[in-house]
Amino acid sequence: MIPAPTVEHYKRMQRLRAVAVLAARRAWAGVDSGDLSGSWQSMLPGLVGAVSLVQESGAVQGASYGAATLAAQGLYEAPQHFVNPEAFAGFASDGRSLQGLLYTAVPHTKGLIAGGMDVPTAVRKGGRFLEMVTQTTVADSGRAAAGVDTATRKNVGYVRMLNPPSCSRCSILAGRFYRWNNGFNRHPKCDCVHVQTTATAAAETEGLIHDPYEYFKGLSAAEQDRTYGKAEAQAIRDGSDIFQVVNANRGVKPGGLVTTEGTTRHGNFGRNGPRLTPEAIYGKGLSRADTLAELERYGYILPGGQNPTGVLRGQAEGFGALGRGGTRVGVRNAVEEARRTGVRDPLSRATMTAAERRIYDAQANWDAVRNGRNPFTNAKAAKVTPEVAARVEREYRKHILGY
Known part of the structure; x- marks a missing residue:
């Protein structure tokens, strides 16, 4: 099927x-x-x-x-x-x-x-x-x-x-x-x-x-x-x-080779000069590593993983969704320390907003999968199933890449 x-x-x-x-x-x-x-x-x-x-x-x-x-x-x-x-x-x-x-x-x-x-x-x-x-x-x-x-x-x-x-x-x-x-x-x-x-x-x-x-x-x-x-x-x-x-080639063709779209200073590609299409890059017969480098060069793939701490927004208010009204000592201390110093620890989930935590978790879960760990269980022997990996990748795209 x-x-x-x-x-x-x-x-x-x-x-x-x-x-x-x-x-x-x-x-x-x-x-x-x-x-x-x-x-x-x-x-x-x-x-x-x-x-x-x-x-x-x-x-x-x-x-x-x-x-x-x-x-x-x-x-x-x-x-x-x-x-x-x-x-x-x-x-x-x-x-x-x-x-x-x-x-x-x-x-x-x-x-x-x-x-x-x-x-x-x-x-x-x-x-x-x-x-x-x-x-x-x-x-x-x-x-x-x-x-x-x-x-x-x-x-x-x-x-x-x-x-x-x-x-x-x-x-x-x-x-x-x-x-x-x-x-x-x-x-x-x-x-x-x-x-x-x-x-x-x-x-x-x-x-x-x-x-x-x-x-x-x-x-x-x-x-x-x-x-x-x-x-x-x-x-x-x-x-x-x-x-x-049936003549397989009659009327059936791959994409073109070069585009100038997005090559101006304000375009998506952001550089002057011809811009190869993906199929033109494949047609060069390069190794897979060199092909990926070309795809990145011409703007079709994004560079490696992004650091979620670079896009944190918001202010620390209350004890957060993880604080249980301040009854969780570790969370309460982290929030109070952030208030006292005026600085939040960007890697502490306790002082993140819900939106920030989704970004943080998406990155952390993706890192875990890439290292062969199932992020949804503490069991060391738990395997990363294809379904879990696909789910984590989907959340990474949504919260980190924005699509």
Whole structure:
């Protein structure tokens, strides 16, 4: 079976794509068919801002579900770095700016008109084209972040999850294990996602790897004809090799190589000059350590763990949630000492606010897991289960990284 966290991630991404499509539809409704370029230029900034926010949300989802997916298989592997979701917003997967991508609806529409289509129909089809590129770029942000998250975990790769109905090209790409540095081939409107796993588990776990032939057999003859083409479907039914019949590379491609988005002084990347996309970094054929260094250099992953004492806020009041009204001597003494000196011990839970304590515990629990200790029990022999590790990682992302 496909791990439940991956299925849930797909549903969340569907909702985010729907939000982006709705924003695109509303924006395109304001376009003036008499001044396509001018009117669309005035609508673009608002749409770019809206889609950028959805892209970042998609990247948060993509960066987060891998831990639970691995834990569900009993294969949890801690990340060596954490994905930076902000790095996946504001540009298209092929490297161009998001504004440049969304503007293409206008030349697409003008091309239809130049080909003889009446203006109202061309504008309507231009809107559908805009919706297609919008939902694709949101899906790509989630996939790209998931790919980087995979790269941060040793010995982890992925298999492709189909979400029927799937096209012929996606169906034959499913069912194989991809290493962490293999780009995710996709086409416009592709909704396939990564299922993080290991090579050994991918070979041994029934139901995780999808068989393209089983998918083909599960379709009716009419559905086979519609998905693969009438002649191609008949050839497969007659015993032809499905991989030879379907051209896996036609219309299916990885992301782009270079983007300039976020390279200004005020951008997310914060440096001038070209910025490589994650798949361009994978394509350099570097070692995993060097690849992680490049991903950090270009802003896709965050540096090592953060010190929660650097973000403490608030004042010490009362004896706190741990003080039991001052009846716990150690806590009462710590609070009174902080009041007397005006200085709180940043490592003492007794003088922390509830919010500070959540930050402190998230860091402490993550440190414990990384050292092989179960933070939820004092028993020295207690093992860190995959479920506990995934839970602690989730809390670390929430309270330390903010997503």
